Amino acid sequence: MGIEQQGGPKTAAAKVAPAKGKLGVMVVGLGAVATTFIAGVEAVRRGLAKPIGSLTQMGTIRLGKRTDNNSPLIKDFAPIADLNDLVFTGWDIFEDNVYESAAHAKVLDKDLIQELKPFLETIKPMPAVFDQYYVKRLNGTHVKKGKNKKDLADQVRADIQAFRKTVDRVVMIWCASTEIFLEPTPVHDTIEAFEKGLESNDISIAPSQIYAYAALSEGVPFANGAPNLTVDIPALIDLSKKNNAPICGKDFKTGQTFMKTVLAPAFKARLLGVSGWYSTNILGNRDGEVLDDPESFKTKEESKLGSLEYIFQPELYPDLYKDIFHKVRINYYPPRGDNKEGWDNIDIFGWLGYPMQIKVDFLCRDSILAAPIALDLVLFLDLAQRSQDLRSIGIQEWLSFYLKSPQTREGLYPEHDLFIQSMKLKNTLRHIMGADLITHLGLEYYD
Numbered sequence: 001m002g003i004e005q006q007g008g009p010k011t012a013a014a015k016v017a018p019a020k021g022k023l024g025v026m027v028v029g030l031g032a033v034a035t036t037f038i039a040g041v042e043a044v045r046r047g048l049a050k051p052i053g054s055l056t057q058m059g060t061i062r063l064g065k066r067t068d069n070n071s072p073l074i075k076d077f078a079p080i081a082d083l084n085d086l087v088f089t090g091w092d093i094f095e096d097n098v099y100e101s102a103a104h105a106k107v108l109d110k111d112l113i114q115e116l117k118p119f120l121e122t123i124k125p126m127p128a129v130f131d132q133y134y135v136k137r138l139n140g141t142h143v144k145k146g147k148n149k150k151d152l153a154d155q156v157r158a159d160i161q162a163f164r165k166t167v168d169r170v171v172m173i174w175c176a177s178t179e180i181f182l183e184p185t186p187v188h189d190t191i192e193a194f195e196k197g198l199e200s201n202d203i204s205i206a207p208s209q210i211y212a213y214a215a216l217s218e219g220v221p222f223a224n225g226a227p228n229l230t231v232d233i234p235a236l237i238d239l240s241k242k243n244n245a246p247i248c249g250k251d252f253k254t255g256q257t258f259m260k261t262v263l264a265p266a267f268k269a270r271l272l273g274v275s276g277w278y279s280t281n282i283l284g285n286r287d288g289e290v291l292d293d294p295e296s297f298k299t300k301e302e303s304k305l306g307s308l309e310y311i312f313q314p315e316l317y318p319d320l321y322k323d324i325f326h327k328v329r330i331n332y333y334p335p336r337g338d339n340k341e342g343w344d345n346i347d348i349f350g351w352l353g354y355p356m357q358i359k360v361d362f363l364c365r366d367s368i369l370a371a372p373i374a375l376d377l378v379l380f381l382d383l384a385q386r387s388q389d390l391r392s393i394g395i396q397e398w399l400s401f402y403l404k405s406p407q408t409r410e411g412l413y414p415e416h417d418l419f420i421q422s423m424k425l426k427n428t429l430r431h432i433m434g435a436d437l438i439t440h441l442g443l444e445y446y447d
């Protein structure tokens with residue numbers, strides 16, 4: 001349906017190019033999340049299920065006044081690629097095709113996977129860039145060989161170039177395992193230093209950064225579903241801007257952190273104090289096994305801890321939040337598979353300091369929550385690349401909504417509050433489409 005019919009602005013078409021042709025989706029890591037994402041898209045395309053949890057597919061956006069009664073679907077308002085135009089490929093350190101990997105992950109029902117088998121088994125992973133130093137609990141054989149990291153990056157670039165010949169646009173998303181905790185070093189400072197580091201096999205350059213470098217060098221937007229450092233470095237931020245290849249933050253915000261970024265803003269809005277927040281999880285899939293390694297867990301822990309500090313702003317509210325004891329644990333517990341259980345014990349205090357407790361027990365399905373996020377990030381990064389306003393700015397802060405660790409320009413604190421993030425996302429869509437922003441002031445109704 002046309003933009004104008006939906007109440008959108010007349011100038012919109014000029015500011016965001018249409019989503020013509022096929023969108024190629026290159027997925028790094030074809031494990032539980034990736035196969036649930038790909039199989040899910042195919043199931044939706046065939047009308048077998050609904051894309052629940054996906055804002056791009058089911059979300060609406062209000063335009064104009066509340067009395068205008070104009071809330072089109074987001075996908076009818078902004079030119080988002082159609083699901084029928086998505087084409088998938090990817091890399092993994094194991095040779096299993098997407099059908100075999102989905103069966104192994106045991107997230108989706110056998111019957112559904114069986115029905116989709118002819119499609120799923122056509123997606124076979126290309127050999128991966130992998131080094132066990134960065135993911136201790138994995139050891140794969142379907143791996144590229146090269147004389148140095150630059151050579152490996154060139155091989156990934158060649159994969160992208162070959163795939164690009166078959167589609168019209170390309171986006172890359174990291175759905176692979178969590179790497180060990182890395183901090184930025186001088187090799188990450190500039191594109192030149194980074195390229196020298198690729199030549200000299202610098203240990204601070206992880207495989208995820210080799211994929212990201214290859215993507216951004218090819219002008220391909222890159223999303224990161226894991227908490228790895230990856231594009232959170234000046235060299236790759238510069239490359240993203242230089243080549244009009246948008247990037248966003250990291251680590252899908254799915255279960256426990258999603259709940260945290262809903263509950264914490266509520267306590268803060270009502271000025272309720274918090275003295276402790278203890279979070280623990282049991283998880284039995286391969287992700288849980290990888291996170292059982294202390295070095296990979298450290299990367300996840302940093303990502304999970306960040307949100308409360310920013311939401312509570314203890315420097316502004318020392319009486320309420322200065323002394324929070326915040327702890328996050330993840331325990332590998334195979335019997336549950338992908339069905340994670342996350343418990344939170346929250347010690348809060350109210351009027352005159354009287355203590356209270358809240359317990360949350362979230363029996364969630366990890367990949368079922370992550371798949372629609374992967375879909376939306378891919379579609380919105382592609383949209384960003386076609387938007388005159390967004391394509392050359394690098395970091396897409398408006399996509400923080402989906403991520404445990406939002407990325408921001410240096411010196412800018414990240415927004416973690418889910419409702420601020422949601423407003424920011426929708427206002428960004430209104431902005432790029434030339435529609436009026438919504439401030440929720442609403443005095444005009446009482447004139």
Ligand SMILES: NC(=O)c1ccc[n+]([C@@H]2O[C@H](COP(=O)([O-])OP(=O)(O)OC[C@H]3O[C@@H](n4cnc5c(N)ncnc54)[C@H](O)[C@@H]3O)[C@@H](O)[C@H]2O)c1
Nearest residue numbers: 029031032033092128176177178226252254286287366370
């Ligand atoms: N499911 C969630 O709710 C959720 C939330 C936030 C983040 N994540 C992150 O998403 C990622 C994927 O999770 P998952 O449950 O699908 O894990 P998974 O272990 O099932 O899948 C990861 C896949 O990546 C592959 N892989 C590892 N290193 C690779 C490399 N260098 N190149 C190519 N392939 C590689 C593995 O072989 C595996 O098939 C993890 O990092 C996880 O922490 C998941």
